[in-house]
Amino acid sequence: MTGNSQSRLSGTKKTLILNLISLGLLGVTTVFVQAAYLAESRSSNGISLNRLLRIDASTTIAVVQASQTVLIALITVTLGEVFEFIQWTAAASKGRGLRYLTFLAMSPTTGYLGTLKLVFARHLSCVSLDTRLWGLMKYLYLLLPYHIYMSTTAHLIQTF
Amino acid sequence: MLLTGGVWLSGIVLFINTSSITVYDTGFSYKVTGGIGPFSGSLVQPFLEFLQSLAPPDQKNQTIVPYTYSSVVNMLVMNSLVSTVASPVSCTDDGYGDCTSYLVTGGLEIVTPWIPPAEDNGEFTLARVNRVPSIQVDVSTLDTKESSFSDKDCDVFGKEGIIIGLKLCIAVDPKSLGSLRTGDYHPSFITYRRPAYLTHTSFLTPTGLFVCTNGTDNKTCHARDSEPFLPNITAQITFYTSQATIIASRSNYSIISVIDQTTPVPYPGFHTPTSTNSSTSINTTTPEQELQAYRTALHWLLDFSSSNIPPPSSLVELFWTASLQLSSPSTSTGILSQNLHSLLVFPFFLFNANNWGNLQTKQNETVEGLPQEFYTTASLVQGYDKVKFDSGMFILFLGLQGVAVVFVWGVLVWVWFGGKGGGKGRLPDISEFPLYDGAFKTRIVKRHGSDSDMASLANDGASTSEIIRDMKKYRVLLK
Numbered sequence: 001m002t003g004n005s006q007s008r009l010s011g012t013k014k015t016l017i018l019n020l021i022s023l024g025l026l027g028v029t030t031v032f033v034q035a036a037y038l039a040e041s042r043s044s045n046g047i048s049l050n051r052l053l054r055i056d057a058s059t060t061i062a063v064v065q066a067s068q069t070v071l072i073a074l075i076t077v078t079l080g081e082v083f084e085f086i087q088w089t090a091a092a093s094k095g096r097g098l099r100y101l102t103f104l105a106m107s108p109t110t111g112y113l114g115t116l117k118l119v120f121a122r123h124l125s126c127v128s129l130d131t132r133l134w135g136l137m138k139y140l141y142l143l144l145p146y147h148i149y150m151s152t153t154a155h156l157i158q159t160f
Numbered sequence: 161m162l163l164t165g166g167v168w169l170s171g172i173v174l175f176i177n178t179s180s181i182t183v184y185d186t187g188f189s190y191k192v193t194g195g196i197g198p199f200s201g202s203l204v205q206p207f208l209e210f211l212q213s214l215a216p217p218d219q220k221n222q223t224i225v226p227y228t229y230s231s232v233v234n235m236l237v238m239n240s241l242v243s244t245v246a247s248p249v250s251c252t253d254d255g256y257g258d259c260t261s262y263l264v265t266g267g268l269e270i271v272t273p274w275i276p277p278a279e280d281n282g283e284f285t286l287a288r289v290n291r292v293p294s295i296q297v298d299v300s301t302l303d304t305k306e307s308s309f310s311d312k313d314c315d316v317f318g319k320e321g322i323i324i325g326l327k328l329c330i331a332v333d334p335k336s337l338g339s340l341r342t343g344d345y346h347p348s349f350i351t352y353r354r355p356a357y358l359t360h361t362s363f364l365t366p367t368g369l370f371v372c373t374n375g376t377d378n379k380t381c382h383a384r385d386s387e388p389f390l391p392n393i394t395a396q397i398t399f400y401t402s403q404a405t406i407i408a409s410r411s412n413y414s415i416i417s418v419i420d421q422t423t424p425v426p427y428p429g430f431h432t433p434t435s436t437n438s439s440t441s442i443n444t445t446t447p448e449q450e451l452q453a454y455r456t457a458l459h460w461l462l463d464f465s466s467s468n469i470p471p472p473s474s475l476v477e478l479f480w481t482a483s484l485q486l487s488s489p490s491t492s493t494g495i496l497s498q499n500l501h502s503l504l505v506f507p508f509f510l511f512n513a514n515n516w517g518n519l520q521t522k523q524n525e526t527v528e529g530l531p532q533e534f535y536t537t538a539s540l541v542q543g544y545d546k547v548k549f550d551s552g553m554f555i556l557f558l559g560l561q562g563v564a565v566v567f568v569w570g571v572l573v574w575v576w577f578g579g580k581g582g583g584k585g586r587l588p589d590i591s592e593f594p595l596y597d598g599a600f601k602t603r604i605v606k607r608h609g610s611d612s613d614m615a616s617l618a619n620d621g622a623s624t625s626e627i628i629r630d631m632k633k634y635r636v637l638l639k
Contacts, residue, residue, distance in 0.1 A: 012572055019568050026561055033174075036181065036548045043183035044420065046290065046539055057180055057547040064549075068174065075564050082571045084590070088638075089575065091602065092588045097637035100604060101628065109594050117624055126632050 015081045018074050025071040032064050080108065083138065101127055105135035115139050174557040177550035182417070184407065184541040187284040192538045193526050194271040195292030196242075196264050197512040198401050198427050201445055201453025204507075207517050208460055223460055223467045229510065230469075233461055234478055236502035236509060237262040237297070238495075240414045241269050243505075244406075249424050250364070250398045251300035258301040262501065263421070264509060265294040265406050268413045271538055273524050278410050284540035286416070288407050293533045295508050296400040296424045299501050304394050306370050315455060317462045317476055318376025324471040324480045325372030327381040327390070328458060330504075332365055332430045332451055365430065368394040369500050371483045391486035393479075393500050399508065400424030403533065407541065430454070457507035475503070588638050603637045 031052075039053040087106040091098040104110050105118045119135040121127040211224040237243045243264045251259035268275050268287060275287045309329035318325030370390040372381035383390050404421040408414060429450040460467075464474035471477060479486070482496050511517035514534045520527055526535075590597050622630065 012575055015568070016572060019565065019572070022565060022568075026558075026565065029174075030558070033549045033554050036183075036546045037551070039183040039544070039546055040181055040548065043186070046186045046189060046288075046537070048187065049183065049185040049544070053183070054185060054544050055546075057545045060547050064174070071561070075561065075568075078568050079564060082568050084594070085571055085575055088588050088590050088597075091636050092638045097605070097635040100631045100634040100636050103598075103602075103636040104631075107594055107598065109598070114624070118628065121628055123629070126629050128632075 012085070015078055015085075018078045018081070022071055022074045022078060025067045025074070028067045029064055029071065032060050032067075036060065084108065099128060099131055102131040102134055105131050106138060112139075173553050173560070174549060176553045179548050179550075181546050181548045182543045183546050184286070184288060184543050185284075186288070187281050187540040187542070188276070189537050189539040190273075191526070192271050192273060192289065192536060193514060193530060193534045194266065194289045194536055194538065195403075195514060195534055196266045196270065196295050196509055197293045197514055197531065197534065198295065198399075199429055199450065199454060199508045200511055200513060200518075201429075201450040203511045203513075203517045203519075204453040204457050204460075206519055207511070208456070210519055219468070223463065225461060225467045225469065229506075230461070230475065233475060233506045234499040234502050236506050237264070238498050238502065240267075242267045242415075242509070244415050244418050246296050246418075246421075248298045248300075249296065249400060250298040259298070260300075260497075260501070261296060261298045262505070263294055263296050263402070263404060263418060264505060265289075265292055265404055265415065265418070266509070266514070267406060267415045268408045268410075270514060272521075272526050275410060275538060276540070281540050284542045285410055286407050286541045286543055287410050287538055288405060288541045289538045290405050290536050291403045291420070291422075291533075292406065292536055293514070293531075294402050294404045294421075295427070295505070295512075296402050297501065297505050297508075298398045298400070299497075300396045302366055302368075302394045302396040304366065304368060306368065306390055306392065309366075309368055315459060315462075316372070316376050316379045316381050317459075317464065318372055318381075319465040319471065320377060321375075322471050323373075323375040324474070324476055325374075325376035325381060326462065326476040326479055327368075327370040327372055327376075328462065329368040329370070330365060330451075330455065330458075331367075332447070365397045365399075366394070367397050367500075367504060368392055369479060371479050371486055373480070373483045387487060389487075391483040393486060393497055395497065395500065397501070397504055399427035399429075401427050407543070410540070453511070454507050457511060458503070461503065461506065601639055603639050604634050605637055606633055606635075 032055075035053055035055065039049055042049055042053065083106060087098070087103065091103065101118060105115060110118075115135045115138060118127055119132050119139065121132070208223065211226065212220065215222060215224050232239065243262050246261040246263035248259050248261035253259040268289070271289055278285075306327070306329075309331055313331040314327055314329035316325065316327045370381060370392045373384045373387060373391060374382040376382065381390060402422050402424040405419045406415050407417040407419065409416055429445075430447050433444055433446050462475055464471050464476060467474075478499055479496065485494075486496065509515065513530050514521065520529065588601070590601070
């Protein structure tokens with residue numbers, strides 16, 4: 001492996017680990033969801049159930065909910081990292097670089113209102129379409145999701 | 161945008177349309193006979209003759225009604241050991257209790273050999289009997305009068321000089337099948353409103369129980385002078401055959417759940433010729449023979465005069481003492497209705513191939529020669545409550561999460577293998593501090609490449625709008 005390759009891998013190591021953990025949690029969620037289908041099928045065919053298939057509804061909800069919460073948090077963080085890769089890779093692009101306003105829109109240091117200002121800037125000619133889209137994406141996956149997700153899941157848990 | 165929105169949306173969709181189910185862990189299984197088949201009129205007379213043969217010589221002219229049967233007749237459909245509530249097929253309950261349905265499976269009571277005692281495989285507290293024949297009985301309200309029934313439809317039970325008496329009418333109208341097919345119900349002898357929901361083929365049996373409050377005389381039912389009509393319960397009853405898997409408690413034999421019921425098929429026995437198949441013979445009976453046998457069975461249960469049972473100890477007394485309740489049209493007949501339903505279902509329960517009405521059956525021993533559907537399996541099981549996620553929503557969840565995961569992997573692969581040197585895909589050395597990287601690792605240039613006068617712009621105290629307006633001309637490059 002060349003030094004350049006090593007640099008690329010070490011730069012993305014953290015994202016790689018987070019993504020692998022996400023995949024694991026996605027697997028856990030899938031196993032617990034599928035367990036109900038399999039248990040139902042085996043039950044109707046008169047086949048005995050193993051320990052996993054006998055796990056009750058309460059434990060299933062707790063595990064799936066916990067896995068999902070952590071999974072969504074990790075994927076959000078991972079997506080943040082990945083967009084940062086794109087941001088810096090685009091800035092490193094030979095000769096052209098990146099629009100300064102796009103750089104601001106994608107930057108994690110630009111907050112709620114700053115991002116919205118860029119997305120909904122009044123004069124169309126001032127802010128290009130790609131800058132607005134990058135800003136909107138960041139707003140959707142980093143800022144807004146957390147609040148909506150947490151409030152909705154809290155409501156769902158109460159309903160259960 | 162789909163990608164980013166999808167990540168958080170996936171956290172919500174998974175719980176949409178979630179339901180709870182009960183699954184059963186199966187332990188020991190073994191072969192059994194079980195279930196309740198359709199009424200078999202040919203069994204009635206031999207069984208009654210057999211009972212007669214048990215009577216003492218000086219009582220040979222009496223019918224014998226063992227306590228085993230007379231004690232359970234009136235509660236049959238309410239007995240959770242053999243019957244459960246079902247979803248009606250021929251009628252719809254609009255909330256006024258004018259449509260009821262029962263599924264009579266016989267439960268563990270009818271299973272042979274018996275279920276092992278509770279101490280064997282004690283961790284399995286339930287028993288499941290798979291796909292047993294069963295009888296579903298739909299009962300709907302019927303607004304009719306005594307005069308609507310002809311004499312041939314009715315039997316009067318009583319004794320001269322005894323004030324207790326009862327008249328039971330069962331009218332099987334052969335026209336009802338055809339009339340329901342065409343949607344034009346016009347029986348000649350009965351008047352009632354035809355419910356709009358009866359749009360499919362059914363074999364309806366209008367039934368009326370009338371209390372002879374002033375006793376009987378020469379097969380005539382008498383009301384008290386003060387009563388304008390005989391106190392009564394009337395109903396329209398429809399029998400269906402079906403198969404169902406039942407779950408029952410091993411400790412007290414109560415049926416706790418019915419799963420996997422097949423679509424009920426109307427029982428045609430009182431309307432068309434029927435064949436009874438067994439492994440040894442095929443018996444064909446006419447509707448008249450079946451109906452006559454059914455009446456004979458009811459006669460056996462209700463005719464306290466023939467069985468020499470004291471009238472106050474007979475089944476008739478049950479309805480006779482409730483004459484006040486049954487004489488008021490505004491009063492709910494409540495359990496009395498269910499007593500009547502039980503009485504009408506009992507011949508089906510007893511005189512089917514898999515009960516004592518069939519003299520071939522034996523105690524705790526499986527017999528050969530029953531129709532094939534009675535041979536099934538029973539299992540000891542234990543129930544577990546599970547949460548079941550909607551499969552469509554789960555696929556949507558996987559799709560939304562999967563797109564994000566695949567996108568992250570795509571970018572990582574692009575960063576690792578996409579381009580060389582300063583080309584596309586080159587990831588610069590960045591720290592965990594975006595502000596530091598932005599300040600010291602970048603160079604701001606004007607669109608055509610010349611360095612900017614950023615410092616002067618900042619010093620002028622530009623507002624957000626001014627920054628947006630002025631900075632549109634600038635690009636960011638790595639140093």
